[in-house]
Amino acid sequence: VEPKFLDPRKGFEENKLHVEIRADPLTHRHGRVCNFRFKIIAKPDLSGLVERSRKQECPFCPELIEKATPKFLKEFIPEGRIRVSEAIVFPNSMPYDRHNAIVTFSGEHFTEMKGFTEELLVNAFLACQVYLKRVLAHDSACKYLSINWNYMPLSGGGLIHPHLQIIASDFPTNYHEELVKGSERYYEENSRNFWADLIAREEEIGKRYVGSIGDVSWLTSFVPKGMMMDIAAIFRERNSILDLSKDDLKNFSNGLQRVLTYLDDQNFCSFNLAIYSGLIDQGYFWTNARVVSRFTIPPLDTSDINYFEKLHDETFIVKSPEDVCGELKEYFV
């Protein structure tokens, strides 16, 4: 569509913009891409926020974590909390589901986006896996598994201290269900795996395919779930989070570091991440992750989520996924 208006910036001459309405190939959800080539000119200064958070007691800092965080029930995890190197898993004290845990994975209260080492990330994801395996051994109905991250308050993070959230449930979230059911439907209709076809097609087109590290392929989503960017990682031929090897987690963490470095260079300081797991023992869904950058719009720090996304369930995108891919590719060479 090409909306027209008389533009005061051009002496009220007629101007038209190009808005592309796209549909996601799997979920068929729409999004509007209007490529304004929007840039964040200066990195927001987080120092005041971090300082303020240090003045309050942080339950995830090493001196308080033992006293201030919950423990699992004895019949579930007798040792109370799960530890993998620096990573510690414990129950969420404000749970969304039957099994909802938190993972802290660094003793540092604040880590900038570029500061997450591969080792920190791998240990965090390994700890998630250990927890999820324990959940399934205890409660086998929990088929829907996900690992999630709100980095910084701007993205919904309640604490500055880096932490992941794990969900294991017999009841999927709306979007997780759309992904799984869409993949199942695609498999029934085409006798092919959607994710394999998506990677092959994107590699062929070349406009949104970023690169692969080991068996993890990265691309930018055709219909982003964020106003600026939505970067996807697909674990090839891995059905479930539980199928991921340590090498897979290393390869993913390596790619994630590159993505976070790119976001940092683009002056972002916040993001959301989700890793959606498929069901164990099926062949139609491959575990995949999404990273969506979060930001505010100057000069009034306007939110990047407005009525369109909140109440119409539709994203308005101001930077094309093809432009994002072109920039991000340079970080994957």
Ligand SMILES: [Zn+2]
């Ligand atoms: Zn802390």
